[in-house]
Amino acid sequence: xxxxxxxxxxxxxxxGTLLIDVGGVGYxxxxxxxxxxxxxxxxxxxxxxxxxxxxxxxxxxxGFASESERRVFRVLLGVxxxxxxxxLAVMSALPLPELARxxxxxxxxxxxxxxxxxxxxxxxxxxxLKDKLGHIDFPERAAPAPAKPNxxxxxxxxxxxxxxxxxxxxAERAVRALGAQIGNEPMADLLRKAxxxxxx
Numbered sequence: 001x002x003x004x005x006x007x008x009x010x011x012x013x014x015x016g017t018l019l020i021d022v023g024g025v026g027y028x029x030x031x032x033x034x035x036x037x038x039x040x041x042x043x044x045x046x047x048x049x050x051x052x053x054x055x056x057x058x059x060x061x062x063g064f065a066s067e068s069e070r071r072v073f074r075v076l077l078g079v080x081x082x083x084x085x086x087x088l089a090v091m092s093a094l095p096l097p098e099l100a101r102x103x104x105x106x107x108x109x110x111x112x113x114x115x116x117x118x119x120x121x122x123x124x125x126x127x128x129l130k131d132k133l134g135h136i137d138f139p140e141r142a143a144p145a146p147a148k149p150n151x152x153x154x155x156x157x158x159x160x161x162x163x164x165x166x167x168x169x170x171a172e173r174a175v176r177a178l179g180a181q182i183g184n185e186p187m188a189d190l191l192r193k194a195x196x197x198x199x200x
Contacts, residue, residue: 002052004047004049005022005050007046008044009021009046016034016088017030018031018063028061029048030084031048033092034176035048035063035065037180038065040065048063048064049064049065049070051063051073053084060084062088072091073087075132075133078132082121089114090117093113093176095176103125103126106126111126153187157175157182158171160187161174161195161198166198171194173198175194178194181193
């Protein structure tokens with residue numbers, strides 16, 4: 001089983017798939033959107049925490065920027081009828097602290113805004129995860145709140161995307177993936193990057 005990789009990201013697609021070169025060997029990993037930007041660097045290389053998913057016909061690798069993210073992914077897989085793709089969709093749409101809050105408060109409406117998550121699945125998340133996510137330490141909980149200009153720019157970007165026909169959840173996902181770039185780059189550049197993230 002592969003549990004951790006340290007190497008150079010040589011390719012990344014808008015869906016979050018990374019190709020990492022480790023000593024000349026390329027490993028392809030499915031990751032939550034934004035993983036490459038959150039991953040910890042060591043001497044110009046990134047460290048990715050890996051979950052190896054073995055199936056009869058394939059061996060799939062899922063990568064995460066932190067051990068906390070990998071633990072949450074594994075907890076999500078423990079929910080009945082939830083597979084890796086659904087777990088990644090949830091983690092791409094919701095930062096871990098927000099996911100934990102939604103589960104803790106039984107916020108089914110927030111969970112159903114995640115693409116592909118219906119009311120029954122959201123209710124199952126609340127029932128199955130309420131006592132499990134609280135035991136995971138999220139470093140992100142201590143992160144400072146984004147500056148107000150960034151928040152204003154994020155709202156403008158999300159509004160532009162919804163005006164173009166994207167769903168609110170899709171716009172929110174793109175905004176989260178761009179993170180600290182919002183407020184530090186021209187809106188035209190941000191919109192172009194957001195569209196790249198949302199285009200299959």
